[in-house]
Amino acid sequence: MHGPASPGWLLVALCAATGAYCLLRMRSSDDEQRRAAGGEALMGFGMAVMAVPAAAFTPPEWAWGAYTAVFGAAALHALWAARSGVHHLHHLVGASAMVYMAVVMAAAPAASPGAGGHVHGGAGSPLLTGVLLLYFAGYVLVSGVRLLPAGAAAGGTVAWSDRPELARACRLSMGIGMLAMLLTM
Template structure:
């Protein structure tokens, strides 16, 4: 990731922690939590790997192509699931964004020497697709943050029953919010 190493490491930590929590959610008693947790864990860990500073890990071109293949498969799987459940549309956009960033890095001159942020778009401005994805994820961050605030207040006031870590919907929403913030950060550096 292009930019200060400290910011990249914070993004790595945030995304890895989110991915780990999503793995815990796969053990939830609530079916909706289990259904989406695997894809969200893949996104969290994938974002963590992509955000590792280039000075530490500079993947070769084939690694970016492998990322693109994994997230391309996630796009197909999520697209199939989105036919029946509208909730999967956000996951579809997220998987598409990850595949898009992977392809951009594989196609970038010197992709073997860096991470997100070296795609060579600085002279031409922001590509339309990158801008559209930035707008989508910025809107998603604002929307999910607004949804999270009332849940956090109700939870702090004792408005919900005591649930296990894997069953807390407000924590799951906070994880989605943090992944949205991470996606904005990664798209900004593309």
């Protein structure tokens, strides 16, 4: 992504940490939780790699095609999974947004050495970017509200891989990350 280096590295750390926790969630005894965690880990690590500041590393031209293929496949998987529940539609929107950003970055002009590694100028469709920004802003707000305590939790010990509030916090952080990435377009 083409933004300032310090916030870029913070976004990389946030997304990588989220991806790592999602890998931990894949150890859950609940099949549906494991499947969702796998997709969320892919998104977290994919967002982390895509958010590396251009001043630190400029990916080769073929990398954007690889992003498009991987997240295109993830979008198709989410579309197929949406047959069993509408909650998979969010994964479809997220993977599609990653495809969109990869296509835009592939079409963006190469960074000039005097620009500090940043790409300048508008890129992508303002309408599509705006729709995605509105969607993820709404998602972040709803996810934030869902983190508010609803009362006393059920008794007993819950494994780290099965903590619903941590799964919601991961989804919230990825939504915030997606907003940050879309804002740099």
